[in-house]
Amino acid sequence: MKRLLKQAMGRRSFLKTAGISMAFAAASMEEEIAYATQNVNRNSSPSELKITDLRVAVVKDAPMRCPIIRIDTNQGISGLGEVRDGASKKYALMLKSRLLGENPCNVEKLFKTVKQFGHHGRQGGGVCAVEMALWDLAGKAYGVPVYQMLGGKYRDRIRLYCDTDMSNDPKVYAERMKKRLEAGFTFLKMDLGIGLLRDIPNTVTRPLGRSPRATFNTPHPFTAIEITPKGIELMAEYVAAVREVVGYEVPLAADHFGHIGVNSCIKLGKALEPYQMAWLEDMVPWQYTDLWKQITNSIDVPTLTGEDIYLKEEFNKLVDAKAVDIIHPDLATSGGILETKKIGDYAEEQGVPMAMHFAGTPVSCMANVHCAAATQGFLVLENHSVDVPWWDSMVTGIEKPIMERGYIRVPETPGLGVELNEEVIKEHLAEPGYFEATSEWDRRDSHDRLWS
Secondary structure: HHHHHHHHHHHHHHHHHHHHHHHHHHHHHHHHHHHHHHOOOOOOHHHHOOOOEEEEEEEOOOOOOOEEEEEEEOOOOOEEOOOOHHHHOOOHHHOHHHHHHOOOOOHHHHHHHHHHHOOOOHHHHHHHHHHHHHHHHHHHHHEEHHHHHHHOOOOOOEEEEEEOOOOHHOOOOOOHHHHHHHHOOEEEEEEEOHHHHHHOOOEOOOOOOOOOHHHHOOOHHHOOOOEEEHHHHHHHHHHHHHHHOOOOOOOOEOOOEEEEEEEHHHHHHHHHHOOOOOEOOOOOOOOOOOHHHHHHOOOOOEEEEEOOOOOOHHHHHHHHHHOOOOEEEEHHHOOOOOHHHHHHHHHHOOOOOOOEEOOOOHHHHHHHHHHHHHHHEEEEEEEEOOOOOOOOHHHOOOOOOOOOOEEEEEOOOOOOOEOOOOOHHHOOEHHHHHHHHOOHHHOOOOOOOOOO
């Protein structure tokens, strides 16, 4: 009996001692966990995040007119997106009622909910702006940059090219291009259109009496505009003058030829073969796959199109037909960040590189930067805002200057990596109102299902 009592007391003493030790261990572990997670972002609980609002501020002269959207949530974090330059803010506002109450971290689900309301050209701008803002929110909620959620990055810096104001004098224009090189740009693009021939007789044939506006709104094959041999020669001499100054080491692309016929496109392309062009852009509208293939197969200069294409399916058609050498999505039309990565990935599998068209504020720019970083087949990104002195100051939270020596460094901060500088944005509004209430867009007024 004494022996059994002694054993019981021993067990009780052991358990008491063990309990004290376990309590100390638990307390110590709590301290270690608290220390290890002291820098974890606890501003958001992603699974409980809900969209509560969508508002817009429209910026002018950036250098384009650009509607910036802000999607707010129940946890105090907001996401930024941008409707494509020159488009209406209503393309985004009409989507608000389809988003309220949803979790923005379900990016692909919400994209598939609203993508039926986008289309080619500027009409894709609302869907793309929303998609950018959803990624910005998801990155902030989880505390990671957008590129990380796309599978990681292939590069730390994004190569840029920029447009340069035209001059009818090739020597003046060549000097402007030389300054781009001196500023650090490693890829150049020039405008090369029939506007250069406007006051020179016998260079362009066109129907007499047609207004410039009528021509502007007529697809290229139906304008009956062709360049004469004299005109072709003068345009080639213009490029030669630029090459003489910038050299042949740097890539030199060309765009904005005018609404000319396919035969003129081919003649001009052949005339430019000696000048090692990086690409000839948008010679005819993107829809004409067979015409693009005809041009591409007729000249020894790379061809490129795509800035007005919405969603991956039409890009895939161009790639499958081997109609162009390079694809050129504008992320603010093509479907947003993830859709553009899918476009680039499909093209890369077929050996086709992806350049990216962009003209807007730093918000959309950062969406492009994250996509470019995460896409293996990326080539180069456009930026129209090199000569806008206040462009950098529109945002905070990123290393300045944003564009440095022809590159943009990929941000490592959560989401897109930028926040708006309210004071600067308000100075450059295209219309009154800085993210004013938009309650008139809260209620859905249609049945959206596309099938019966």
